[in-house]
Amino acid sequence: MADNNVILSGKNVTRIFGYGKKKVIAVNNVDFEINKGEIVSIVGESGSGKTTLARIILGLLKQTSGELLFDGKRRKMNSYKERLNYWKNVQAIFQDPFSSFNQFHKIERVLRDCVGLSGLSLTEAEIVSKMREAFEFVNLKYEELYNKYPFELSGGQMQRVMISRIFMLKPNILIADEPTSMIDVCSRATILDMLMKLRVEINMTIVFITHDVGLSYYLSDKIFIMEKGKIVERGNAVDIITNPQHPYTIQLLDDVPKLHEAWNLG
Amino acid sequence: MNNKHIMVVENLQTYYRTRLKEHVYAVDGVSFELEEGKVLGIAGESGCGKSTLALSLMAFYFPPLHFKVGSILIDGVDVMKLPYEKLRTQVLGEKIAYIPQAAMNALNPTKRIIRFIEDIFHEHRPKMSKIQVYQMVSERFKSLNLPPRVLEAFPNELSGGMKQRTVIAISTLMNPTILIADEPTSALDVTSQKVVMSMLKKLMEKGYVKSMIFITHELPLLVHIADDIMVMYAGEIVERGKAKDVIFDPIHPYSKALMNAIIVPEKDIKNQKLASIPGAPPNLKKVLRGCRFLERCRYRSDSCVSINVDKISEMKHPSRTYRCIFDIDTLQEMYKKESQSDGR
Amino acid sequence: MYYIKVLLKSHKFVIGLFVLISIISLAILYPLINTNDPKDLVAMAFEPPQEGLILGTDNFGRDVFLQLAHGTRTSMYVGLLAGIVATSIGLILGLMSGYIGGLIDDVITTFTNMFIVIPSFIILILISVSLDVRSATLLALVIGFTTWPWTARAVRAQTSSLRSRDHVNIAKISGYTTPRIIYSEILPYMASYVVMAFVLQIAAGILAEAGISMLGLGPHDTISLGVLMQWALLFEAPATGAWWAFVPAALFIAAISFSLNYMNSGMDEIFNPKIRRN
Numbered sequence: 001m002a003d004n005n006v007i008l009s010g011k012n013v014t015r016i017f018g019y020g021k022k023k024v025i026a027v028n029n030v031d032f033e034i035n036k037g038e039i040v041s042i043v044g045e046s047g048s049g050k051t052t053l054a055r056i057i058l059g060l061l062k063q064t065s066g067e068l069l070f071d072g073k074r075r076k077m078n079s080y081k082e083r084l085n086y087w088k089n090v091q092a093i094f095q096d097p098f099s100s101f102n103q104f105h106k107i108e109r110v111l112r113d114c115v116g117l118s119g120l121s122l123t124e125a126e127i128v129s130k131m132r133e134a135f136e137f138v139n140l141k142y143e144e145l146y147n148k149y150p151f152e153l154s155g156g157q158m159q160r161v162m163i164s165r166i167f168m169l170k171p172n173i174l175i176a177d178e179p180t181s182m183i184d185v186c187s188r189a190t191i192l193d194m195l196m197k198l199r200v201e202i203n204m205t206i207v208f209i210t211h212d213v214g215l216s217y218y219l220s221d222k223i224f225i226m227e228k229g230k231i232v233e234r235g236n237a238v239d240i241i242t243n244p245q246h247p248y249t250i251q252l253l254d255d256v257p258k259l260h261e262a263w264n265l266g
Numbered sequence: 267m268n269n270k271h272i273m274v275v276e277n278l279q280t281y282y283r284t285r286l287k288e289h290v291y292a293v294d295g296v297s298f299e300l301e302e303g304k305v306l307g308i309a310g311e312s313g314c315g316k317s318t319l320a321l322s323l324m325a326f327y328f329p330p331l332h333f334k335v336g337s338i339l340i341d342g343v344d345v346m347k348l349p350y351e352k353l354r355t356q357v358l359g360e361k362i363a364y365i366p367q368a369a370m371n372a373l374n375p376t377k378r379i380i381r382f383i384e385d386i387f388h389e390h391r392p393k394m395s396k397i398q399v400y401q402m403v404s405e406r407f408k409s410l411n412l413p414p415r416v417l418e419a420f421p422n423e424l425s426g427g428m429k430q431r432t433v434i435a436i437s438t439l440m441n442p443t444i445l446i447a448d449e450p451t452s453a454l455d456v457t458s459q460k461v462v463m464s465m466l467k468k469l470m471e472k473g474y475v476k477s478m479i480f481i482t483h484e485l486p487l488l489v490h491i492a493d494d495i496m497v498m499y500a501g502e503i504v505e506r507g508k509a510k511d512v513i514f515d516p517i518h519p520y521s522k523a524l525m526n527a528i529i530v531p532e533k534d535i536k537n538q539k540l541a542s543i544p545g546a547p548p549n550l551k552k553v554l555r556g557c558r559f560l561e562r563c564r565y566r567s568d569s570c571v572s573i574n575v576d577k578i579s580e581m582k583h584p585s586r587t588y589r590c591i592f593d594i595d596t597l598q599e600m601y602k603k604e605s606q607s608d609g610r
Numbered sequence: 611m612y613y614i615k616v617l618l619k620s621h622k623f624v625i626g627l628f629v630l631i632s633i634i635s636l637a638i639l640y641p642l643i644n645t646n647d648p649k650d651l652v653a654m655a656f657e658p659p660q661e662g663l664i665l666g667t668d669n670f671g672r673d674v675f676l677q678l679a680h681g682t683r684t685s686m687y688v689g690l691l692a693g694i695v696a697t698s699i700g701l702i703l704g705l706m707s708g709y710i711g712g713l714i715d716d717v718i719t720t721f722t723n724m725f726i727v728i729p730s731f732i733i734l735i736l737i738s739v740s741l742d743v744r745s746a747t748l749l750a751l752v753i754g755f756t757t758w759p760w761t762a763r764a765v766r767a768q769t770s771s772l773r774s775r776d777h778v779n780i781a782k783i784s785g786y787t788t789p790r791i792i793y794s795e796i797l798p799y800m801a802s803y804v805v806m807a808f809v810l811q812i813a814a815g816i817l818a819e820a821g822i823s824m825l826g827l828g829p830h831d832t833i834s835l836g837v838l839m840q841w842a843l844l845f846e847a848p849a850t851g852a853w854w855a856f857v858p859a860a861l862f863i864a865a866i867s868f869s870l871n872y873m874n875s876g877m878d879e880i881f882n883p884k885i886r887r888n
Binding site: 058059080084087091092094095096100102105110114116117 | 776
Binding site: 045046154156184185186187188189190192193211212213214215217218237238241242251252253254255256257258259260261263265 | 311312455456457459460463464467483484485486487489490513523524527528529530531532533535536540541542543544546
């Protein structure tokens with residue numbers, strides 16, 4: 001793996017909440033490297049620290065110690081301009097599509113804000129045409145939905161609007177935090193296919209955060225398994241599923257019900 | 267061969283009354299039988315009515331849930347015709363027990379577990395002394411792999427999985443004939459999930475419950491615990507059959523789509539193309555006629571659209587039932603052609 | 611708007627609103643009919659209610675009913691102004707400490723707690739005693755500046771829980787500045803809460819004014835409900851059996867306070883998802 005292909009990496013990243021007896025070490029001295037164009041999953045159960053790590057990577061939470069490097073350079077998030085710059089490159093999709101929207105505004109506002117972030121000044125017609133293009137990418141009709149409020153849409157539709165937002169922003173890295181856990185099983189594939197299509201179009205790196213080890217296997221090239229704030233195993237998805245090394249990984253795979261293998265329920 | 271039918275449900279219809287006085291039929295004409303000694307799995311996505319069905323089977327009709335029509339026979343007795351007091355004392359907990367999704371929240375945080383249990387025995391077995399209760403319960407807990415120390419603990423001292431197992435154990439103390447488990451593992455970590463499933467299997471093995479209805483949207487679980495599976499869609503049952511048949515050889519187009527959407531960490535999954543169905547389930551506020559899956563079905567034909575019935579009737583085969591106008595061979599032909607063109 | 615229609619369905623809100631509007635209408639309309647100066651002497655002292663004098667006269671021989679109308683105007687003005695001041699201060703401090711967190715949160719919270727611990731009434735009395743100027747406006751400002759802690763705390767709690775929501779995070783990574791996030795992502799979700807706090811602050815303001823004025827620390831130049839009570843007590847109206855000199859005033863204070871609280875209760879039932887019944 002060539003070093004100059006690494007787009008995002010972290011060294012000794014730690015995040016502690018509270019102090020004294022109530023201290024919680026959510027992320028414990030984590031190192032990681034993500035290559036450009038890769039699909040990576042961070043897999044863990046609740047309390048493993050994966051959500052905290054995701055927030056740190058996104059810049060929504062400050063790490064207690066350690067550093068993050070974006071494109072080889074130390075990431076700085078001190079000034080408003082530096083943060084803005086970072087968010088042009090790193091974006092997110094969250095788990096709950098409903099709470100990702102401001103319920104008091106029409107859904108098109110989410111896309112209009114993208115234009116603001118990109119810093120371009122466009123005419124109204126240009127903005128509308130960009131929004132129409134974004135909607136088309138996710139198989140939604142602009143005319144039908146642009147002036148609807150979030151509560152008028154279904155979960156799947158809202159999540160697709162969030163994807164169209166990513167289409168407009170074209171970031172280098174997408175952090176997808178459980179993007180389908182609140183979507184019906186039968187609509188999951190639509191969402192995942194769109195994310196994959198997007199990745200191919202703009203050579204986007206995707207980092208999935210999930211507790212579903214099967215899903216992470218299906219989607220990704222590389223998997224990081226997290227337990228209690230540490231990355232206990234990392235490697236190719238196929239290797240990890242077929243030949244897990246760490247006892248936690250082995251137990252995790254054992255605990256998941258499969259279709260064709262027996263499940264030892266004792 | 268034919269086991270006794272412990273529960274027979276006939277044309278059950280229950281509805282929710284909204285603020286605007288609309289009637290939403292979440293359970294719209296459900297009929298099935300539950301055999302003794304078997305586990306019946308009910309599979310479906312959110313909004314299909316499976317949780318409402320669970321509450322309805324318990325005769326749990328508190329507004330906004332109302333009963334319209336239908337019969338629920340448990341051991342030959344129609345529970346809907348019983349006066350409420352009789353239902354409460356003789357049926358609930360004794361004949362039929364229910365575990366809701368986040369059952370762990372049923373525990374009173376200010377009481378020790380054993381006090382909670384003593385209350386239950388006071389109501390159902392008033393003649394037992396506290397010592398007898400304690401003995402009986404700790405033996406039961408031990409046989410289900412629950413440490414007796416749990417009895418003296420407060421709920422907040424136990425982990426999520428432990429609490430869930432405690433509530434399941436408590437709800438089956440009276441050895442109910444039927445246990446209804448509504449998504450018993452959805453709120454739990456994968457590891458706790460396995461332990462809870464283990465316990466449910468043990469309940470059946472030891473005969474503490476005679477039959478179980480297991481409701482979930484996670485299909486891999488059903489492979490390992492259910493004997494039969496019913497698939498629910500928009501308030502109706504669209505397919506029913508033996509577990510292995512429904513999962514590996516589904517007939518109804520919706521079941522097929524559902525099974526195609528399963529992801530497990532098994533090697534072959536990487537090569538499979540995950541399928542999804544466009545659209546959303548129909549709005550149950552409207553009066554629906556004909557096939558409810560019509561809008562989203564990729565095998566629909568003109569006869570599906572033009573048929574003029576209130577409900578599509580079920581095609582009954584030995585050990586398989588499904589709700590579609592096509593016969594089995596036609597459907598299986600269509601599926602075969604599809605998988606060949608997909609290159610699977 | 612939609613919200614007004616829904617509110618009008620709440621019995622509590624409508625009853626409270628009706629009582630309040632009746633009282634306010636009286637206070638505004640009666641002096642337009644009876645344009646005399648309430649301080650004019652019109653009859654003998656402590657005349658009971660009679661023809662032409664709906665509530666009789668006070669210790670000086672002035673028309674009590676007219677005084678009541680004028681007094682209600684003043685009290686409502688004080689309550690409203692105090693409410694506005696208290697809600698504004700509470701809102702700003704609550705938003706800052708709730709959203710920004712960290713050191714600013716610690717400082718503001720300590721400051722708030724100090725104000726809560728010291729009984730605001732004592733502060734009111736001390737300030738009123740030390741100030742030379744006595745006017746309704748000043749009283750309103752003093753009440754506003756001492757009763758904001760409750761709102762600040764409530765707003766801080768709401769803001770704290772709202773700031774971890776996904777749409778706030780999306781706004782952040784879309785490049786919204788902090789003031790914009792507070793204005794568009796946090797405030798709208800708290801709006802009903804803030805309105806309710808405002809209503810309660812008005813009620814508190816009216817009661818505080820009544821209390822201060824009854825002690826004689828209120829405005830000298832204007833009549834308010836509290837001042838009416840003070841005069842009645844000072845000039846021994848209860849002893850002489852002239853109930854009309856103080857009971858109506860007390861009833862009005864109670865009625866205004868009740869109506870505002872009842873409206874608030876009605877709003878709570880509509881807006882608060884936790885206590886909404888079927």
